[in-house]
Amino acid sequence: MATTELGAALRHWRDHVPPQAVGLPVGGRRRAAGLRREELARLAGISADYIVRLEQGRATSPSPQVVEALARALRLTRDERAHLFHLAGLAPPGPGTVPRHVPPGVHRMLDRLAGTPVAVFDAAWTQLLANPLYTALMGEWHGDDANAVWRNFLNPHSRVRHTPESRGALQAAHVADLRRTVGRYPDDAGLRTLVAELRRRSGHFNALWESGAVGEHRAARKTIDHPRVGALTLDCDVLGVAGSDLRVMVYTARPGTEDADRLALLDVVGTRSPVG
Known part of the structure; x- marks a missing residue:
C-alpha cells in the first residue's frame, strides 16, 4: 500500500x-x-x-x-x-493562540504521580491530559464538557460539593481568568467561540463578563462526592508550567486520614474497572 x-x-x-x-x-x-x-x-x-x-x-x-x-x-x-x-499541510499554532503542546517532561510527571490525581489544562481551562486516578475521581469528560469553565456554568453534574459562596467565587475566578487569556491570545478562534457561546447560553456568565469581575483560581480544599468510595475532602493545588501557560491540577489527601484511605481505595477499584 x-x-x-x-x-x-x-x-x-x-x-x-x-x-x-x-x-x-x-x-x-x-x-x-x-x-x-x-x-x-x-x-x-x-x-x-x-x-x-x-x-x-x-x-x-x-x-x-x-x-x-x-x-x-x-x-x-x-x-x-x-x-x-x-x-499535514497545516501551519503550527502561532503565538496568538492558546498553547496546547504538553512537553514530554509534563507527561513524565503524570506517569510518576500515578497514585495522585493529576490533570493538565490549557490557559482556557480545557483539559488536555489526566492520569487514570484523576479520571476515576472526577469522571471522564468529552466535547464541550472538557472545558472546566463550560462545566462550571452549564453542566450541573459535578462531583465537587459547592456552597453558593464557593461556586460563586469559582465562577468569578474563571471569568476573570478567561478574560485575561483572551487578552493574551487574540488570534485563537476556538477561545473566541468558547466565550461567545458561554455569553449566549449563560446569563450569569454574561453578567460577570460585562461587570469586569476579578478573581483568581487559588488553592482550595474541595469535597468530592464519589459514587463508589464516598466523600473525599482533598487539597486542590494548581501549578503553572513555565513557558507554556499550562495549569497542572493536583489533588492530595492529608496523610493518615479517612480521605487518604478512600483515595487509596479509589486507586485500586477506580482505575482498574469502570467507574459507576
Missing part, C-alpha cells in the same frame, strides 16, 4: 515509542517494541481505522485537532510537533 510522508512519519514515531514511555503496561507478547495502532488511537481519542488510513496514505488531510491529539499521544517535542503540522 502506498504511503505519504505524513504516514511514514506517523509510523516511524509510533514504532519508536515504547508503551511504558506513555504509561501503558508492557504485558503480553508484542511483535514490535513500539505502540500498536489501537494503543495510539486510544491515547489520541481517535479511531484505529483512521490511524491505518493516515499511515497508508488513504487519509491525507487531518484536522488541526487530530494533529494536536496525535502529537500529544506520541509525546512529540515542540519541534517534532511543528514538523507533524507541516506534514
Whole structure:
C-alpha cells in the first residue's frame, strides 16, 4: 500500500515509542517494541481505522485537532510537533493562540504521580491530559464538557460539593481568568467561540463578563462526592508550567486520614474497572 510522508512519519514515531514511555503496561507478547495502532488511537481519542488510513496514505488531510491529539499521544517535542503540522499541510499554532503542546517532561510527571490525581489544562481551562486516578475521581469528560469553565456554568453534574459562596467565587475566578487569556491570545478562534457561546447560553456568565469581575483560581480544599468510595475532602493545588501557560491540577489527601484511605481505595477499584 502506498504511503505519504505524513504516514511514514506517523509510523516511524509510533514504532519508536515504547508503551511504558506513555504509561501503558508492557504485558503480553508484542511483535514490535513500539505502540500498536489501537494503543495510539486510544491515547489520541481517535479511531484505529483512521490511524491505518493516515499511515497508508488513504487519509491525507487531518484536522488541526487530530494533529494536536496525535502529537500529544506520541509525546512529540515542540519541534517534532511543528514538523507533524507541516506534514499535514497545516501551519503550527502561532503565538496568538492558546498553547496546547504538553512537553514530554509534563507527561513524565503524570506517569510518576500515578497514585495522585493529576490533570493538565490549557490557559482556557480545557483539559488536555489526566492520569487514570484523576479520571476515576472526577469522571471522564468529552466535547464541550472538557472545558472546566463550560462545566462550571452549564453542566450541573459535578462531583465537587459547592456552597453558593464557593461556586460563586469559582465562577468569578474563571471569568476573570478567561478574560485575561483572551487578552493574551487574540488570534485563537476556538477561545473566541468558547466565550461567545458561554455569553449566549449563560446569563450569569454574561453578567460577570460585562461587570469586569476579578478573581483568581487559588488553592482550595474541595469535597468530592464519589459514587463508589464516598466523600473525599482533598487539597486542590494548581501549578503553572513555565513557558507554556499550562495549569497542572493536583489533588492530595492529608496523610493518615479517612480521605487518604478512600483515595487509596479509589486507586485500586477506580482505575482498574469502570467507574459507576
